[in-house]
Amino acid sequence: MRVNVAVSIREVAAHAGVSVATVSNVLNRPEIVASLTRERVQASIRELGYVRNESARQLRAGRSRTIGLVVLDVANPFFTDLARGVEDEANKAGLAVILCNSDDQERKEQQYLELLEEHRVHGVLITPVAGAGARLAGLQRWGTPVVLVDSRSPSRGQCSVAVDDVLGGDLAMSHLLSAGPERVAYVAGPPAIRQVADRLEGARRAMTRAGHAPQDLRVIEAGGLNVGGGQKVGEQIAAMPAGSRPAAVFCANDLIALGVLQEMTRNHIRVPEDISIAGYDDIDFAAAAAVPLTSVRQPRQQLGRTAARLLLDEAADGDTHQHRQVIFEPELVVRQSTQPQ
Amino acid sequence: MRVNVAVSIREVAAHAGVSVATVSNVLNRPEIVASLTRERVQASIRELGYVRNESARQLRAGRSRTIGLVVLDVANPFFTDLARGVEDEANKAGLAVILCNSDDQERKEQQYLELLEEHRVHGVLITPVAGAGARLAGLQRWGTPVVLVDSRSPSRGQCSVAVDDVLGGDLAMSHLLSAGPERVAYVAGPPAIRQVADRLEGARRAMTRAGHAPQDLRVIEAGGLNVGGGQKVGEQIAAMPAGSRPAAVFCANDLIALGVLQEMTRNHIRVPEDISIAGYDDIDFAAAAAVPLTSVRQPRQQLGRTAARLLLDEAADGDTHQHRQVIFEPELVVRQSTQPQ
DNA sequence: GGGAGAGTTTGAAACGTTCCATGCGGAACG
DNA sequence: CGTTCCGCATGGAACGTTTCAAACTCTCCC
Numbered sequence: 001m002r003v004n005v006a007v008s009i010r011e012v013a014a015h016a017g018v019s020v021a022t023v024s025n026v027l028n029r030p031e032i033v034a035s036l037t038r039e040r041v042q043a044s045i046r047e048l049g050y051v052r053n054e055s056a057r058q059l060r061a062g063r064s065r066t067i068g069l070v071v072l073d074v075a076n077p078f079f080t081d082l083a084r085g086v087e088d089e090a091n092k093a094g095l096a097v098i099l100c101n102s103d104d105q106e107r108k109e110q111q112y113l114e115l116l117e118e119h120r121v122h123g124v125l126i127t128p129v130a131g132a133g134a135r136l137a138g139l140q141r142w143g144t145p146v147v148l149v150d151s152r153s154p155s156r157g158q159c160s161v162a163v164d165d166v167l168g169g170d171l172a173m174s175h176l177l178s179a180g181p182e183r184v185a186y187v188a189g190p191p192a193i194r195q196v197a198d199r200l201e202g203a204r205r206a207m208t209r210a211g212h213a214p215q216d217l218r219v220i221e222a223g224g225l226n227v228g229g230g231q232k233v234g235e236q237i238a239a240m241p242a243g244s245r246p247a248a249v250f251c252a253n254d255l256i257a258l259g260v261l262q263e264m265t266r267n268h269i270r271v272p273e274d275i276s277i278a279g280y281d282d283i284d285f286a287a288a289a290a291v292p293l294t295s296v297r298q299p300r301q302q303l304g305r306t307a308a309r310l311l312l313d314e315a316a317d318g319d320t321h322q323h324r325q326v327i328f329e330p331e332l333v334v335r336q337s338t339q340p341q
Numbered sequence: 342m343r344v345n346v347a348v349s350i351r352e353v354a355a356h357a358g359v360s361v362a363t364v365s366n367v368l369n370r371p372e373i374v375a376s377l378t379r380e381r382v383q384a385s386i387r388e389l390g391y392v393r394n395e396s397a398r399q400l401r402a403g404r405s406r407t408i409g410l411v412v413l414d415v416a417n418p419f420f421t422d423l424a425r426g427v428e429d430e431a432n433k434a435g436l437a438v439i440l441c442n443s444d445d446q447e448r449k450e451q452q453y454l455e456l457l458e459e460h461r462v463h464g465v466l467i468t469p470v471a472g473a474g475a476r477l478a479g480l481q482r483w484g485t486p487v488v489l490v491d492s493r494s495p496s497r498g499q500c501s502v503a504v505d506d507v508l509g510g511d512l513a514m515s516h517l518l519s520a521g522p523e524r525v526a527y528v529a530g531p532p533a534i535r536q537v538a539d540r541l542e543g544a545r546r547a548m549t550r551a552g553h554a555p556q557d558l559r560v561i562e563a564g565g566l567n568v569g570g571g572q573k574v575g576e577q578i579a580a581m582p583a584g585s586r587p588a589a590v591f592c593a594n595d596l597i598a599l600g601v602l603q604e605m606t607r608n609h610i611r612v613p614e615d616i617s618i619a620g621y622d623d624i625d626f627a628a629a630a631a632v633p634l635t636s637v638r639q640p641r642q643q644l645g646r647t648a649a650r651l652l653l654d655e656a657a658d659g660d661t662h663q664h665r666q667v668i669f670e671p672e673l674v675v676r677q678s679t680q681p682q
Numbered sequence: 683g684g685g686a687g688a689g690t691t692t693g694a695a696a697c698g699t700t701c702c703a704t705g706c707g708g709a710a711c712g
Numbered sequence: 713c714g715t716t717c718c719g720c721a722t723g724g725a726a727c728g729t730t731t732c733a734a735a736c737t738c739t740c741c742c
Binding site for chain 3: 350351361365368393394396399401402
């Protein structure tokens with residue numbers, strides 16, 4: 001049977017023979033209501049099937065009990081794991097998470113930020129598309145806390161949580177170089193993405209320290225930070241004559257690395273004997289790949305949890321809040337896809 | 342500079358020297374406002390940085406402009422692809438999607454359904470945890486449309502979108518049997534999950550048709566529908582003496598199949614020469630595995646889009662709406678992880 | 683008997699919209 | 713000139729909460 005009409009606090013009050021204010025008190029501060037009354041009201045709530053109207057609460061409170069999380073790509077396991085950490089922490093505080101997927105497009109990011117603003121969210125966690133500074137400033141002027149995720153704050157005007165991608169790139173490249181490969185390459189994604197640029201910088205640093213010229217690192221750009229992008233680059237690499245093919249490649253993330261790996265196998269180029277491959281993120285599929293992938297591990301869930309905590313802190317504290325920039329250290333995980341030593 | 346105070350429609354009205362109602366009209370039915378007035382109001386909106394308060398709109402409208410999507414596991418690419426389809430369709434209709442992760446736990450599912458109900462969502466798309474019937478009935482009695490996703494409606498009392506998992510299981514098993522393996526196995530997930538049970542039923546049907554007794558199909562249960570679950574089963578299989586090891590295994594989904602595949606490789610059991618492996622879902626990682634995985638493809642995004650459309654239709658139509666059960670056909674994708682013929 | 687004070691309950695205002703019914707001024711028409 | 717009609721603007725009620733100050737009822741004590 002469809003009823004289609006919501007029962008409001010007023011009807012509960014009438015049914016229980018008390019005032020609206022008392023019902024509200026039962027809901028929000030049950031301890032100040034006499035136990036007899038409280039039970040009567042609770043019985044009415046159950047009987048009528050009353051459900052709070054969140055919109056009305058929000059209107060009164062001025063802010064909604066949600067936070068926004070804007071990521072570059074929900075299909076990337078890195079971000080779903082991150083989202084998981086955010087969700088856990090938000091749940092504890094009784095907040096819901098609105099998950100938004102910007103697809104690395106400014107237009108979609110902008111749309112979602114407007115939506116979140118209209119929803120008067122408690123705050124926004126965002127991995128910004130390059131050049132999102134202005135859009136975020138708009139939000140903040142309004143008093144909505146913003147925490148940058150996996151991205152450092154250029155201005156110190158906000159909190160941020162990030163992993164040291166330069167160090168990560170350095171770790172991966174140092175490891176690759178330790179086997180003494182003749183030629184090395186970096187498979188990049190869109191260079192406007194900070195993570196892509198930082199990891200390259202780290203890789204160059206490792207080159208220099210090992211006595212190579214930084215320009216000896218060949219950079220090959222993949223279309224996107226996904227498996228398809230890696231496959232295309234893999235085809236290119238496979239098509240090179242064995243004599244000029246890199247003996248070690250560092251990929252900007254694991255999805256790309258998996259794409260490259262697949263093309264190598266398909267073309268009977270052995271991993272790691274003929275070519276070493278290192279990825280980045282250490283997503284679950286990296287360990288599960290048939291040639292388990294050497295990768296750089298980021299504390300993904302912890303990243304999400306920390307970001308959420310910073311956001312909640314800022315939202316709660318308002319004026320006394322001190323912005324903080326938290327930086328985690330990545331960790332190299334060596335598996336079979338790279339030559340040892 | 343932090344302002345911390347929202348500017349309301351009232352202030353815009355004062356600033357532009359018109360009434361509140363006129364500002365509202367500019368926002369919602371600009372064509373009925375004289376162009377001179379309209380421009381004046383729009384200028385004020387820009388100048389004051391006015392942003393609509395969604396809560397107030399919702400309160401007035403009685404329903405929020407969001408839909409809920411409750412899935413079993415956001416980390417499973419099948420569900421993120423599905424979510425993508427839902428998001429596209431919802432966006433077109435100007436609705437936001439609240440993505441909720443039930444983790445196959447009744448408690449979390451219940452919590453999220455309550456949250457969505459309090460938010461007065463337009464409707465709920467859900468892949469229910471086993472035995473969610475009662476929880477959903479509660480929502481529907483209230484008039485909130487519910488569409489079951491990847492799950493058939495037992496009662497015809499609601500819309501549903503699903504893929505014929507029995508057929509999918511049949512396709513996969515028929516293909517495996519075509520190479521004439523001695524022993525075959527099904528790697529299941531939690532048997533309470535309908536998809537797991539249906540795929541098994543299909544596999545048994547194929548067995549029978551090929552002249553085997555259904556009990557010749559060995560069923561091995563994995564802890565969860567994820568890579569880790571597959572790895573554990575893979576270890577078990579690798580530990581079997583070659584003489585009693587199945588020559589073909591059908592896995593309840595691709596994540597499990599990838600886990601099994603990895604353990605095979607690690608133990609130098611060749612795929613597909615020593616053992617054929619078929620998965621289910623055809624997630625992107627299936628094609629990208631180093632031994633590309635034979636799998637059963639589901640139209641994931643289309644599933645999401647169709648579900649969203651059914652929901653929007655029901656929400657718009659109210660009483661005249663006819664519930665529909667849409668069933669898609671899965672498709673076998675043969676790759677290198679299974680023996681041909 | 684009266685007053686203080688604790689323990690409960692409550693009326694009413696406020697949050698920011700939307701929308702209906704109404705008003706106003708001017709043009710068109712007879 | 714009087715009537716009708718149209719285009720546009722607006723006052724105010726309503727949506728469902730929460731919260732504050734005020735009121736009420738007891739009990740206790742002087």
